[in-house]
Amino acid sequence: MERAAVRGRLSWQLGTVAGLVDETARTKSIALDVPEWPGHRAGQHVDVRLTAEDGYQAQRSYSIASGPEDEQLVLTVERLDDGEVSPYLTEGLIVGDELELRGPIGGYFVWEAALGGPLLLVAGGSGVVPFRSMLRHYEASGGDVPVRLLYSARTLGDVIYRDELTQLGARPGLDVRLTLTREQPDGWEGYAGRIDRAMLEDVAWPADERPRVYVCGPTGFVEATAEILVALGHDPRMIRTERFGASGP
């Protein structure tokens, strides 16, 4: 009760779209100025609410892509073709529009510098979004624990934050590895195919080094990855997961 009471009510507030970036053909980052944003921790999400002229409302949750230290709040949204909210957010918004949101929400799938490492992040598709927040926090806080990100995408063109991840991967202590499941360009030196036991044995620290593990992606991806990590001896309590359903339009 006490922990909840301190937090107070999560009120709806207005953010103003300050910038839009096409990350891939299907995903867009929306940078928002939110004057009353209370701050967040890396890995948390927000609820977004849209209201039609007839009063109809729709709400969805989106992971926060910006770091706690960043000035703007950034959401990266993947367009789901049969969705109701994501097509609007990825195609309908223009700079200057206002967006209703509330947050931050969630406090378990969170990494802060104080939690330490080693830190293993495993992302499938747009599951990389909360990890961008964690990596930006890592950078901004002068992170010095070893970090490895293993990120599975269908093709190189589907890799979100590609340039930024390439730059981060060049930083000492930070190892970024990609696997492309559907199609690899000529001369590709990363992994190919879905994440499997051999790949995780290669990337993950041995279980007895007790890395903090975060896995985010579609349900099937998270189930499979977490299962292999447990089979490799990782303590289930060290593995935090965030799943999004195939149905989450």
Place this chain on the structure above:
Amino acid sequence: MSRISRGFHRRSRGDAPSDRVPPGQYVTNDFPVLSAGPTPHADLDAWTFTIEGAVDGARRWTWAEFQALPAETVTVDIHCVTKWSKLDTVWTGVSVDTLLDGIDTEAEFVSAFSDGGYTTNLPLEDVTGGKAWVAFGYDGERLDPEHGGPARLLVPHLYFWKSAKWVRGLELRVDDEPGFWEGYGYHNYGDPWKEQRYAGD
């Protein structure tokens, strides 16, 4: 007051009767999964279900004993705080009334506890009177581990995080103790019709 979202329109999402879909929810035909960690796989030979806490003696059933209890099959709508609702889901399980039958207790709350360390808190009156089950069947099949099998709590009138997956027992409590998500800012009670998603709603 809400701001109109320029150019946003409702997209037809089937013909779900609005009196069955709480505010802020949308209907899905899939069965999404939300869990904070890896899916535990319980060994049924070692599985037990326990009623403990503010009772004279704990009650405990093995898997075989639990299966021998009178079971019910119910058709209910479920509502997840992540915004999806699923209508007419069919579950088989033992009513919590059956598990508590004849128990004398001062308790006014329960804390459901699960494999993997998950807990959630509910008023006792929300799990009695035909409102809650410990379910081990879904749609005529054994409940998948992904969805909480071998057995999960089923409390359909509250947001679905109250329906603890992989449940192993109920602790009867005189005082209310926030569970896992409740401690991370989710609403202590979680009535979807009042849209009690987060603390203070």
